[in-house]
Amino acid sequence: MRRIPSPRLWSELVKESPTEQFETNSVWSQGATTRRIRRYVEEKQRSERPNSAEMRPRRFFHKLSALGISAALATSWSAPAWSQETIDSDPQPAAPQAPSEATAAQAGDAPTLESLQKRVEELELQQEDQEMEAFEATAGEMTSFKPTFSVYGFLTVSLMRAWISKNNILYNLMHDKLSFAISNVNLYFHSRMTQSLSAMVELYFTFAPQGRESYMPYGRLDTTVTESSTLRQHVLGGVAIERAQATWQRFDFLGVTVGRFITPYGVWNVEHGATVFLPLIPPYVMANHILPNAQTGLMIHGRFFPHSGIYLDYAITAANNRSDVEASLDFSDNKALGLRLQLRYEHPKFGVSLGGYGYWGQVDIQQKEEQIDLSVPTIHISSKSRDKHTELTGALDLVVTGYGVRLQAEYARSLVTYDVHAQRIAPYFDVVFEGSYIPDHVRSDGYLMLAYELPLEKLLGDMTLTPFILLEQSIAEDANKSSNAYDYRAGLNFKPSSYWVLKLEGSMMWAPDSVYLKSKIYYVGAQAAVSF
Amino acid sequence: MHTSHKPPIASLLAAAVLGLAMSGSTPVQAQKEDPYDLMIVCNKAVKDNIDVATVRDLFLRKRLTWPSGANVVPINASMGSKLRREFQRRVLLITDAEETKYWEKNKIMSALTAPPEFEGTLRAVFKLSGSLTYVFRAQFKEGVSRVMFVVPSDEKSYEGGKP
Numbered sequence: 001m002r003r004i005p006s007p008r009l010w011s012e013l014v015k016e017s018p019t020e021q022f023e024t025n026s027v028w029s030q031g032a033t034t035r036r037i038r039r040y041v042e043e044k045q046r047s048e049r050p051n052s053a054e055m056r057p058r059r060f061f062h063k064l065s066a067l068g069i070s071a072a073l074a075t076s077w078s079a080p081a082w083s084q085e086t087i088d089s090d091p092q093p094a095a096p097q098a099p100s101e102a103t104a105a106q107a108g109d110a111p112t113l114e115s116l117q118k119r120v121e122e123l124e125l126q127q128e129d130q131e132m133e134a135f136e137a138t139a140g141e142m143t144s145f146k147p148t149f150s151v152y153g154f155l156t157v158s159l160m161r162a163w164i165s166k167n168n169i170l171y172n173l174m175h176d177k178l179s180f181a182i183s184n185v186n187l188y189f190h191s192r193m194t195q196s197l198s199a200m201v202e203l204y205f206t207f208a209p210q211g212r213e214s215y216m217p218y219g220r221l222d223t224t225v226t227e228s229s230t231l232r233q234h235v236l237g238g239v240a241i242e243r244a245q246a247t248w249q250r251f252d253f254l255g256v257t258v259g260r261f262i263t264p265y266g267v268w269n270v271e272h273g274a275t276v277f278l279p280l281i282p283p284y285v286m287a288n289h290i291l292p293n294a295q296t297g298l299m300i301h302g303r304f305f306p307h308s309g310i311y312l313d314y315a316i317t318a319a320n321n322r323s324d325v326e327a328s329l330d331f332s333d334n335k336a337l338g339l340r341l342q343l344r345y346e347h348p349k350f351g352v353s354l355g356g357y358g359y360w361g362q363v364d365i366q367q368k369e370e371q372i373d374l375s376v377p378t379i380h381i382s383s384k385s386r387d388k389h390t391e392l393t394g395a396l397d398l399v400v401t402g403y404g405v406r407l408q409a410e411y412a413r414s415l416v417t418y419d420v421h422a423q424r425i426a427p428y429f430d431v432v433f434e435g436s437y438i439p440d441h442v443r444s445d446g447y448l449m450l451a452y453e454l455p456l457e458k459l460l461g462d463m464t465l466t467p468f469i470l471l472e473q474s475i476a477e478d479a480n481k482s483s484n485a486y487d488y489r490a491g492l493n494f495k496p497s498s499y500w501v502l503k504l505e506g507s508m509m510w511a512p513d514s515v516y517l518k519s520k521i522y523y524v525g526a527q528a529a530v531s532f
Numbered sequence: 533m534h535t536s537h538k539p540p541i542a543s544l545l546a547a548a549v550l551g552l553a554m555s556g557s558t559p560v561q562a563q564k565e566d567p568y569d570l571m572i573v574c575n576k577a578v579k580d581n582i583d584v585a586t587v588r589d590l591f592l593r594k595r596l597t598w599p600s601g602a603n604v605v606p607i608n609a610s611m612g613s614k615l616r617r618e619f620q621r622r623v624l625l626i627t628d629a630e631e632t633k634y635w636e637k638n639k640i641m642s643a644l645t646a647p648p649e650f651e652g653t654l655r656a657v658f659k660l661s662g663s664l665t666y667v668f669r670a671q672f673k674e675g676v677s678r679v680m681f682v683v684p685s686d687e688k689s690y691e692g693g694k695p
Contacts, residue, residue, distance in 0.1 A: 273640035308585040348625040463627035498632040
């Protein structure tokens with residue numbers, strides 16, 4: 001007579017059944033374990049069931065023994081009681097027995113199948129009750145959203161060298177000696193106060209204006225100061241507020257951001273951080289500020305989901321018009337308006353994104369004059385526009401990614417129409433050309449970048465090595481071709497981990513239509529960008 | 533001459549019963565419950581139904597709310613845990629390193645950060661309204677959360693340790 005599985009079956013049960021692993025893992029797994037063991041034993045026995053009719057009587061005992069083991073195991077979890085009373089032929093393994101069965105067996109009153117089943121069910125229910133109590137006790141703390149606050153940022157260290165020929169007007173004007181530079185120290189403070197409300201401040205620390213050169217007469221700003229008590233020398237720098245924004249986002253389709261935010265145009269401007277974008281130097285479309293890189297005002301934004309994997313984002317911006325003080329003042333009651341639309345399709349291996357941003361603004365840079373009449377006495381402040389124009393700009397961006405390839409392109413075109421023409425100012429020198437005014441014009445910038453993440457997983461693991469080329473054209477003023485510039489770049493982006501990037505880049509800049517900038521300018525740069 | 537080849541009614545009934553039985557049993561081929569099955573579960577108060585693509589969006593914060601408009605609180609397992617890696621592989625379709633890169637990028641771009649992590653994900657969704665998480669079937673407990681759907685295990689699920 002056999003009431004438990006054979007030793008071979010038992011060893012298979014322990015070895016093969018994954019339930020064995022769970023017993024130590026979770027407080028509530030033992031009830032399930034009992035059920036699984038019972039199921040496993042039954043399945044195992046069914047699969048080993050002999051076809052011969054003469055073996056039929058054994059089925060009952062197999063089933064009975066399986067239930068016996070299950071019941072015994074379940075009982076042993078709460079009150080260990082080990083007994084081998086029911087094992088008549090196989091001395092091993094030592095199967096646990098429920099006390100009631102053990103007692104019954106001792107008394108010579110063999111348990112019936114029904115009584116064993118009932119006992120197992122009782123034990124399972126009892127076990128589940130205990131588990132639920134334990135679960136509720138440990139889950140009690142996680143009942144509501146907890147506000148978060150985090151500080152993080154990124155910094156970049158660059159090493160650059162330029163080569164400028166002597167017949168180029170930028171010779172000795174643009175720094176060309178091999179130099180290290182701390183080009184970014186950006187610090188973020190971010191808090192999510194509720195599930196819908198968050199705030200973020202991004203500060204940009206810089207050594208500027210240290211080393212700033214001015215001409216006519218020449219001077220170079222030195223911000224070094226000596227602390228009188230310790231005689232330590234410090235180079236004073238500056239802090240710029242890159243972003244300071246509060247966002248309410250209760251719904252996917254509607255969010256509101258107020259403060260100073262990044263203009264939602266293009267790819268580069270939105271990627272923003274040196275650890276995110278591939279190349280080292282921003283494109284002309286950003287350097288020339290054909291659109292404001294950041295604005296102070298209000299942005300309404302959201303996202304729709306037309307189909308699985310497809311996202312339609314929008315943003316409407318209303319902000320101060322551009323001026324030298326636009327971060328905190330606007331010289332006009334009208335506000336600059338913008339509309340961003342972006343359609344994206346994302347697949348784990350492939351993605352396409354097409355975006356556009358339209359911007360309309362009225363720039364009115366006013367100059368004030370004071371008139372003091374000491375006889376009354378009164379003071380009268382008058383103001384007049386020294387640059388008043390309307391700008392209408394459209395920008396497009398495209399990103400295609402797939403199988404390691406990244407194709408990225410941006411193009412922006414702006415129509416500038418003057419009411420009061422601005423005087424032309426010589427760059428670098430900040431010298432006004434008397435009698436020379438900027439006419440209505442169209443300006444545009446565009447670039448195309450092609451990058452390929454080399455398939456070196458076996459060699460580099462999670463590290464990525466991405467060579468890229470970038471071609472760019474900048475037309476600062478369509479009526480003045482001498483300002484047209486071209487830039488051809490090639491580089492390598494090596495990302496050892498998520499937190500840092502090493503970049504190497506070479507470039508050739510060329511302004512073929514300019515008398516003064518006709519000779520080519522070369523530069524080579526390297527950068528380490530780290531996020532923390 | 534009228535010839536009738538009508539089959540007996542009993543035969544028709546038998547065929548119909550057999551057909552029904554076949555249609556009910558053959559294609560269904562009940563999926564075996566596996567301890568490595570990934571169960572996508574949410575707080576019991578959530579009434580919405582979502583698919584795996586939406587779960588992916590929610591855990592990557594591309595989507596912030598349930599279809600009904602209520603806020604979602606995705607709860608992640610600890611980074612590097614077997615449960616998290618299986619969720620990344622079977623649902624997010626990215627690796628551990630790729631997810632880290634994703635969050636580093638979004639943190640800098642738009643202050644978007646990864647969902648909070650809890651070691652006992654099932655415990656976290658028990659009382660936290662709008663919460664969503666995942667758990668191995670082996671660790672699942674009836675009655676404490678609502679099962680949205682199950683992502684079945686595959687051969688790779690058995691690599692790299694027990695649930």
